Amino acid sequence: MTDHLNLHDAMAALDEYGYEQKHSSELSQARTHAQMDKYLRSLDFNLRRLLILQEVVGKLVDEEQANLARQENIQTYKTKVINLSREYGISYDHVLEIMQQGTK
Numbered sequence: 617m618t619d620h621l622n623l624h625d626a627m628a629a630l631d632e633y634g635y636e637q638k639h640s641s642e643l644s645q646a647r648t649h650a651q652m653d654k655y656l657r658s659l660d661f662n663l664r665r666l667l668i669l670q671e672v673v674g675k676l677v678d679e680e681q682a683n684l685a686r687q688e689n690i691q692t693y694k695t696k697v698i699n700l701s702r703e704y705g706i707s708y709d710h711v712l713e714i715m716q717q718g719t720k
């Protein structure tokens with residue numbers, strides 16, 4: 617019986633925690649436009665601080681987009697090296713060695 621009550625209490629606590637997580641106004645919990653809007657409005661920033669925030673967020677977005685583009689380019693390059701290794705029947709590492717020799 618005690619185990620049943622403890623289990624019931626534990627499940628109730630988890631349910632309450634889940635509810636709090638869904639309705640939290642913390643930035644780490646914001647996943648949608650509406651949640652992000654609610655969080656930012658709760659900060660009660662003046663125009664100057666909002667403009668600074670906009671600038672910083674813009675820079676972060678630009679950096680993330682550049683990182684994604686870089687990762688895509690690297691993946692494309694790796695695929696080309698793999699295709700070359702298959703075409704010539706040599707290992708991936710051997711293709712890289714040949715390419716490195718060409719740059720010396």
